[in-house]
Amino acid sequence: MVTVAAGRDAKSQAANYPTIIDVCAPCHGTDGKGRDVETPNLAGQSGIYLYNQLMAFRNGTRRHPPMKGIARDLTDNEIKAVVSYYAILPPP
Numbered sequence: 600m601v602t603v604a605a606g607r608d609a610k611s612q613a614a615n616y617p618t619i620i621d622v623c624a625p626c627h628g629t630d631g632k633g634r635d636v637e638t639p640n641l642a643g644q645s646g647i648y649l650y651n652q653l654m655a656f657r658n659g660t661r662r663h664p665p666m667k668g669i670a671r672d673l674t675d676n677e678i679k680a681v682v683s684y685y686a687i688l689p690p691p
């Protein structure tokens with residue numbers, strides 16, 4: 600399960616984000632906003648949804664080669680960390 604701390608704003612989030620976010624930021628931003636039309640916003644998305652998508656990319660049930668390559672290298676703890684980070688950002 601994913602635990603989510605409530606009530607953080609983008610600034611305090613950005614000040615102490617997990618280093619793994621560096622991998623995601625070129626496409627999804629540190630603010631969780633997709634950098635182009637093909638990249639979905641992650642900010643404020645349901646944590647359970649984000650977690651399930653990352654697991655699905657990792658095990659290949661959701662097919663998207665770039666995200667599979669990225670998710671394949673994430674540990675369970677890294678997935679929990681990115682999910683907790685993005686889920687509590689304010690939605691765009």
Ligand code: HEC
Nearest residue numbers: 622623625626627637638639649652653663665666669681
């Ligand atoms: C090279 C660019 C790129 C990088 C880097 C990247 N992503 Fe993605 N991500 C995408 C694209 C493009 C999609 C849309 C996939 C699709 O169309 O199915 C996506 C989809 C997702 C989704 C599903 C969102 C939804 O609404 O269903 C999640 C969750 C996600 N990425 C998390 C991450 C995380 C966490 C990282 C870092 C560990 C990361 N991504 C790194 C490009 C990227």
